[in-house]
Amino acid sequence: MRTLTSESLNPAILKVEYAVRGELAIRAEKYRNDLKKPNHGLPFDRVISSNIGNPQQKGLDQPPLTFTRQIAALTEYPELLKTGRDLFPKDVVSRAEELLEEIGSIGAYTHSQGVPLIRRSVADFISKRDGHPSNPEHIFLTAGASAGVSLLLSMLISSPKSGILIPIPQYPLYTATLAQFSGAPVPYYLDESSGWSTSPPAVEAAIEKALKEGIEPKALVVINPGNPTGALLSEETQRALVQLCEKYSIALLADEVYQANLHAPHTHPFTSFKRVVRDLQSPIALFSFHSISKGVSGECGRRGGYFECTNVPDEIVKLIYKMVSVGLCPAVSGQIGVDSLVRPPKEGDESYPLWLKETRTIHDALAARTKTMAARLNALPGMSCVDSPGALYLFPKLVLPEGALKAAHEAGKTPDTFYALALLDRTGICVVPGDGFGQRDGESHYRLTCLCAGVDEYVGALENFHNDFMKKYGGV
Amino acid sequence: MRTLTSESLNPAILKVEYAVRGELAIRAEKYRNDLKKPNHGLPFDRVISSNIGNPQQKGLDQPPLTFTRQIAALTEYPELLKTGRDLFPKDVVSRAEELLEEIGSIGAYTHSQGVPLIRRSVADFISKRDGHPSNPEHIFLTAGASAGVSLLLSMLISSPKSGILIPIPQYPLYTATLAQFSGAPVPYYLDESSGWSTSPPAVEAAIEKALKEGIEPKALVVINPGNPTGALLSEETQRALVQLCEKYSIALLADEVYQANLHAPHTHPFTSFKRVVRDLQSPIALFSFHSISKGVSGECGRRGGYFECTNVPDEIVKLIYKMVSVGLCPAVSGQIGVDSLVRPPKEGDESYPLWLKETRTIHDALAARTKTMAARLNALPGMSCVDSPGALYLFPKLVLPEGALKAAHEAGKTPDTFYALALLDRTGICVVPGDGFGQRDGESHYRLTCLCAGVDEYVGALENFHNDFMKKYGGV
Numbered sequence: 001m002r003t004l005t006s007e008s009l010n011p012a013i014l015k016v017e018y019a020v021r022g023e024l025a026i027r028a029e030k031y032r033n034d035l036k037k038p039n040h041g042l043p044f045d046r047v048i049s050s051n052i053g054n055p056q057q058k059g060l061d062q063p064p065l066t067f068t069r070q071i072a073a074l075t076e077y078p079e080l081l082k083t084g085r086d087l088f089p090k091d092v093v094s095r096a097e098e099l100l101e102e103i104g105s106i107g108a109y110t111h112s113q114g115v116p117l118i119r120r121s122v123a124d125f126i127s128k129r130d131g132h133p134s135n136p137e138h139i140f141l142t143a144g145a146s147a148g149v150s151l152l153l154s155m156l157i158s159s160p161k162s163g164i165l166i167p168i169p170q171y172p173l174y175t176a177t178l179a180q181f182s183g184a185p186v187p188y189y190l191d192e193s194s195g196w197s198t199s200p201p202a203v204e205a206a207i208e209k210a211l212k213e214g215i216e217p218k219a220l221v222v223i224n225p226g227n228p229t230g231a232l233l234s235e236e237t238q239r240a241l242v243q244l245c246e247k248y249s250i251a252l253l254a255d256e257v258y259q260a261n262l263h264a265p266h267t268h269p270f271t272s273f274k275r276v277v278r279d280l281q282s283p284i285a286l287f288s289f290h291s292i293s294k295g296v297s298g299e300c301g302r303r304g305g306y307f308e309c310t311n312v313p314d315e316i317v318k319l320i321y322k323m324v325s326v327g328l329c330p331a332v333s334g335q336i337g338v339d340s341l342v343r344p345p346k347e348g349d350e351s352y353p354l355w356l357k358e359t360r361t362i363h364d365a366l367a368a369r370t371k372t373m374a375a376r377l378n379a380l381p382g383m384s385c386v387d388s389p390g391a392l393y394l395f396p397k398l399v400l401p402e403g404a405l406k407a408a409h410e411a412g413k414t415p416d417t418f419y420a421l422a423l424l425d426r427t428g429i430c431v432v433p434g435d436g437f438g439q440r441d442g443e444s445h446y447r448l449t450c451l452c453a454g455v456d457e458y459v460g461a462l463e464n465f466h467n468d469f470m471k472k473y474g475g476v
Numbered sequence: 477m478r479t480l481t482s483e484s485l486n487p488a489i490l491k492v493e494y495a496v497r498g499e500l501a502i503r504a505e506k507y508r509n510d511l512k513k514p515n516h517g518l519p520f521d522r523v524i525s526s527n528i529g530n531p532q533q534k535g536l537d538q539p540p541l542t543f544t545r546q547i548a549a550l551t552e553y554p555e556l557l558k559t560g561r562d563l564f565p566k567d568v569v570s571r572a573e574e575l576l577e578e579i580g581s582i583g584a585y586t587h588s589q590g591v592p593l594i595r596r597s598v599a600d601f602i603s604k605r606d607g608h609p610s611n612p613e614h615i616f617l618t619a620g621a622s623a624g625v626s627l628l629l630s631m632l633i634s635s636p637k638s639g640i641l642i643p644i645p646q647y648p649l650y651t652a653t654l655a656q657f658s659g660a661p662v663p664y665y666l667d668e669s670s671g672w673s674t675s676p677p678a679v680e681a682a683i684e685k686a687l688k689e690g691i692e693p694k695a696l697v698v699i700n701p702g703n704p705t706g707a708l709l710s711e712e713t714q715r716a717l718v719q720l721c722e723k724y725s726i727a728l729l730a731d732e733v734y735q736a737n738l739h740a741p742h743t744h745p746f747t748s749f750k751r752v753v754r755d756l757q758s759p760i761a762l763f764s765f766h767s768i769s770k771g772v773s774g775e776c777g778r779r780g781g782y783f784e785c786t787n788v789p790d791e792i793v794k795l796i797y798k799m800v801s802v803g804l805c806p807a808v809s810g811q812i813g814v815d816s817l818v819r820p821p822k823e824g825d826e827s828y829p830l831w832l833k834e835t836r837t838i839h840d841a842l843a844a845r846t847k848t849m850a851a852r853l854n855a856l857p858g859m860s861c862v863d864s865p866g867a868l869y870l871f872p873k874l875v876l877p878e879g880a881l882k883a884a885h886e887a888g889k890t891p892d893t894f895y896a897l898a899l900l901d902r903t904g905i906c907v908v909p910g911d912g913f914g915q916r917d918g919e920s921h922y923r924l925t926c927l928c929a930g931v932d933e934y935v936g937a938l939e940n941f942h943n944d945f946m947k948k949y950g951g952v
Contacts, residue, residue: 001724001725003761004761004789004792005789005791005792006795009634009795010630010657013630013795016799021588021804029587056584058580058581063581066555072552073552074549076545080560080563083560084560104532104533104534105533106777107531107532107540107775107776108534109528109533109776150802154486154656155489156485156486158487180630180802218484247477249477283477284477298583300583300804300805301582301807302808303619312480316485319490323489323492325494325498326492326497326652326653327619327626328620328776328779329776330779331619331779
């Protein structure tokens with residue numbers, strides 16, 4: 001018999017790339033296992049996974065919110081409402097009882113679109129945030145934002161000529177999903193020199209170029225706050241983007257999973273695209289994504305999130321329902337996580353003081369680390385770095401010496417992969433090379449998270465490595 | 477601007493059908509909401525969702541296993557290991573501590589393939605079950621079996637000429653996924669007259685027919701125990717199917733999610749395809765699926781499961797890893813559910829007596845209900861029913877009177893949909909018409925679960941409805 005080979009598989013699969021869990025992450029995993037052996041011979045004693053926005057990962061320091069976890073425990077094991085009731089604050093107990101009353105057992109499938117009560121909570125959250133109504137029937141709870149993005153792209157791509165506008169640099173979920181479903185990526189470039197800003201004329205130029213090439217633009221993806229850039233869009237830019245979608249009849253996919261990760265909310269606030277679309281009374285179809293994985297929640301492992309459909313005709317909402325129903329329902333623990341995200345304790349609730357303390361600590365730590373890291377990386381020779389006002393990342397630019405470019409070429413690696421591998425080999429710090437996100441030809445970047453505690457020691461290791469690397473390859 | 481319409485979407489999406497959550501389920505949901513109003517005017521006071529194998533659904537009677545939920549609560553909120561330690565059995569405490577030691581926070585992303593410790597637990601379970609070794613590196617934890625099936629079909633379908641052999645009747649996940657990824661379903665018919673048995677010559681005839689039509693058969697899907705049929709394959713049949721896969725170089729997808737739902741294990745035992753493949757030393761590529769949603773676990777809402785790759789080349793395993801990494805990881809609560817499934821309490825553990833009592837009660841209730849329901853449905857005029865030895869369902873055949881066929885035609889419905897809608901309207905019992913699973917032309921069936929407590933009252937309602945329906949349309 002013939003053996004199953006990759007040649008016999010769906011050729012689109014072979015084109016999928018996802019750098020966040022790619023070569024670097026696989027080598028990091030190997031080192032993590034090697035470190036368990038005595039005499040491992042590695043020049044570091046732990047691997048730090050700065051490649052992925054995973055706040056609660058072992059070795060990082062973002063603890064879960066007590067409120068979220070208490071509700072989770074009570075809904076998992078309702079017997080505790082009898083035997084251990086006194087161990088929980090009153091508001092937590094009543095929230096758990098309310099959820100159990102609605103859901104019954106969390107071991108049961110829910111409505112495929114998500115528990116109705118929780119969708120109503122999400123709609124309340126959105127309408128309070130934006131000052132515009134939100135309809136629970138137009139909200140889909142998902143297994144994280146990724147699942148929703150993947151589903152909607154798979155629906156929007158009707159042929160290899162279907163174009164999806166994506167920022168460069170972008171979170172590689174988009175290029176991976178476009179490769180999987182054989183859509184045409186239509187890149188628009190963000191401007192590093194102005195803090196990774198988005199230029200509506202550049203987006204329009206990308207649309208016009210695509211149209212000339214016979215590509216039909218179907219959707220514009222905007223990530224706000226940006227990933228990997230951490231940039232925040234101005235409302236003026238948002239309005240211009242909505243108007244472009246209107247002009248070209250393009251749907252807007254607003255990836256807003258970092259909306260609660262704001263380091264300078266007074267100078268760089270977050271405005272949802274839902275608000276902008278409604279303020280403008282624009283008829284464009286908008287899909288807005290949010291997640292429990294980021295923000296102060298950081299509950300990546302629960303796989304919870306949602307998307308809201310705005311101006312999406314009922315027949316399409318019904319089709320989306322049909323598609324999600326094949327997958328039955330998102331994990332209920334993730335759905336309950338969404339409820340805790342959008343209905344945190346209120347002032348006066350027994351849980352409130354602890355919740356406030358915990359969330360402030362997380363916000364402050366992330367903002368302080370981001371600032372320190374940006375400042376110190378910026379001070380290094382051959383490195384420059386936008387001081388991100390949002391999200392969890394920095395995306396420094398590298399200007400590497402000729403010797404390094406030559407050595408990378410000889411090793412068969414892009415310069416940023418070569419740099420990132422050397423960094424991992426020396427320090428145990430795993431980052432993602434810029435080519436995984438996209439960048440201008442000839443440029444080099446890498447993305448690292450700002451989640452590691454002990455920022456002095458951490459940046460110190462980055463600095464030492466970088467200085468030695470530059471010295472070795474003749475850069476200083 | 478042009479509005480987003482279904483015509484502009486991926487045309488494959490429009491072809492997807494998933495009857496389990498289709499027209500009937502949507503009407504049932506409406507009735508469930510109507511019942512909350514006073515003076516609802518409905519002739520029943522509750523909706524019974526017999527359309528879906530959802531054991532812990534409100535109103536049904538399969539409780540969660542205490543062991544599973546205690547571990548879930550402790551891993552959700554580890555503080556309980558201090559404040560409420562005495563509320564939990566010792567083996568539960570030590571299991572939770574072991575899992576937390578490995579995982580850290582369950583709010584963190586795990587390895588995309590699943591937590592290594594849990595994959596080792598799964599491999600132990602498989603090797604004990606089959607008497608053949610199992611490699612944790614070849615196991616992928618998934619968000620239920622559906623997610624794994626969908627992923628693998630999306631990889632195996634390389635063109636619209638890629639054929640996937642599916643049983644008829646089948647669980648509609650398969651036809652839905654084939655429609656979504658534009659593969660060619662190659663049906664093989666199960667034989668109702670011999671207890672829904674699978675005939676290897678019929679499978680081979682289906683392969684030959686496909687080949688003549690220019691279809692390239694890529695995989696054979698076998699559901700064992702069957703869904704919707706509840707049939708169990710004999711080892712002889714399994715061997716013959718493996719040999720067919722070998723002869724035609726076809727991968728085998730073994731959907732074994734009902735392996736623990738056996739009502740007559742002495743006469744109808746379960747043998748895994750992994751065992752058969754290894755016993756035969758066959759080189760065929762086998763993907764075996766299991767889930768925490770069924771069996772005595774019944775934890776549908778957690779979305780947990782796994783698949784094992786047997787004889788799958790490393791390059792393909794790496795591609796699968798790449799694809800699952802884009803989705804980051806399965807929900808950790810589902811992964812922990814898998815651990816509880818494959819590592820239940822052992823004799824001597826503090827949890828064991830309760831676990832044994834709970835699991836026996838579930839097994840006994842399901843077996844008794846299935847037997848009673850099959851016997852009583854079989855006694856009805858115009859209805860016959862294989863007494864399923866496994867899974868959660870019955871799939872009775874209807875021979876409807878001419879008057880009913882005519883009325884169905886006039887209503888624009890298939891006869892079984894017409895019947896099922898009438899049943900729902902009268903009794904509140906929601907079942908799935910046979911055309912959702914596939915059946916021979918001109919036949920009518922429906923699938924109902926055997927999960928509803930109070931079997932006398934439940935079957936009584938079915939009987940009354942059926943007798944009146946037959947009378948109304950001249951069948952008796």
